[in-house]
Amino acid sequence: MNHSRAEVLMVRGATEAIRWRKPVFSESSFRKILAIAGVFVLLLLVAIFFSLVIASFPSIRNFGIRFLFSSTWDPVKSEFGAFPFLVGTLATSFLALVISVVFSIPISISLGEYSTQGSAATFIKSMIELLAGVPSVIYGFCGLFLLAPLVRTLEMKLGVAPYGVGIFTASLVLSIMIIPYSASIGREVISLVPSDLKEAALSLGATRFEVIRKIILPYAGSGIVAGILLSLGRALGETMAVTMVIGNSNFIPKSIFSPANTLASVIANEFTEATGSLYLASLIELGLVLFIVTTIINLIGKLIIRRMGVEDNEG
């Protein structure tokens, strides 16, 4: 540890300044405030869960576990089942994830390792961050009026029903929406890989590609996965853009070009006009299902990250 003389003086000055000022917070009260903030978030989550359970109780009592596996959603006859929407949500999100990973990992490698500095890199970086800031309704409009006609042309060439909207279109829109999340986190963790590790590999005669494959990806792997999972969470709950391009059909989709519906889009579509307590409760239960699905996927993600971390330590 080599500190310059100036640095040592600065640190000394700062310590003295702290010593002379009357403390605003004592150490223990500051710690308490931090703990309260943490507990508050936890309480909020628990409160959301319980209010969803309470509000959807009429539906839970009426349909029981059947709600998850029934594929009829008929507001007129008051028969509700979430299965087609569950399938639609998982299908669009995972397809979007696959598409986005193809782009986000190369982006994070190139910005985290190859071109870390310079105006071009800064420009690309800020453009990606800008993607995350575009309102989802804009994505929906672009999807409906620009992407859907292209998909329709593709569908006509493939000989499937040329709807233009459906799972495939929704997944494309979603994948563009989630790229910024996985790409920026990926870039961040890749740039954190210690340079002595990379230099050691290079000194042993490894090529740049080998360094990426053998050093950077294993080291940054759990961070990259964490970024991808964060983006998956966003894809699961995305509402507006998906609603506009998914075709909103309440059937179990037959192919990736079929129109479908997701949990979030059904809620967005039908909540305003829902009358009758069972109907409303069923819509809220869809929200509960979405909440649970998101939680399960997050837990699985944590597990994967932990396992990768362990392997890292052993290797």
Added chain:
Amino acid sequence: MMKYVFSFLLTLVVLIAVTGNGAAKEQELIGAGATFPYPLYSKMFDVYSKEYGVKVNYQAIGSGGGIRQLTNKTVDFGGSDAIMSEADLKEASAPILHIPTCAGAVVLTYNLPGNPQLKFTPDVIGDLFLGKIGKWNDRRLSDINPGVKLPDMSVTVVHRSDGSGTTFIFSDYLNKVSREWKEKIGAGTSLNWPAGLGGKGNPGVAGLVKQTPGSIGYVELIYALQNKMPYGMVKNKKGNFVTATLAATSKAADINLPEDMKVSLTDTDSSEGYPISGFTWILVYKDQGYGDRSEEKAKELVKLLWWMTHEGQKYTESLEYAPLSKKAVEKAEKLIKSISYKSNVIMK
């Protein structure tokens, strides 16, 4: 320095509090509900507040939301395109009145090469939306459209994905004219659609229809007019093919109206009436003396309702809504006069 800033802020807070208090004394009525009449209502309420100094705040959150908020008594009135169901009425603690404010029509819009003027019969509409007519050159379509060359294209049905009063009017019509529809689907603001794609809101349906060759969907008349979309003539109960116009929509209400005005205008008996039409209503409690409502507020509400069904009607046509027919206004008058405050009639 800090002292000055502080005293300035204090003055500001006091000022806001004082003026805020002043504004609260002014009467304000709150409503929520149907999106369909929203452009008309916002025009009406704007004029009304300038003329009478009573602010009316209307939130277009959908008919279902309007009914819910009225049931919870968080608003002074609700707006709805659908008649309240028996179950909904039971959930509300007191009798609710349906006061019509204007009428609207739902039209069938399509996307075909050259966009010819098409004619539809009730059974054909039913089978199209049930997904039973797969091609545009189906015999049943060409039989009622002689002289129109219909293409060999697949029919893509486009419906509303969001719950909507438009869907209610349309499905209420199909419920009356198609037995199969009544058995399988029924009428409501959201349905278990047997075929096709869903678009969110009128713009969503219009967007999908405009983009998808061979598609057919339903939108409100105003929307088709504003977007210059083609729409078909529909055969009514008396056997006439009628084009949806404001006049034909008003004519649809030219029937024997019941006293409570909870009437559906679809499949009208009127010979010149357009058959897929419906009223939109304002919902209020018959007895206004609930909770801690003041009599003053109840009086303001009655005054507003009277104005909307009389002077306010002159704003309907310029905004492409069909005005209430004379008969409908008479019935509305009776309903408004029956509103009471703690069992005392408000308007004599």
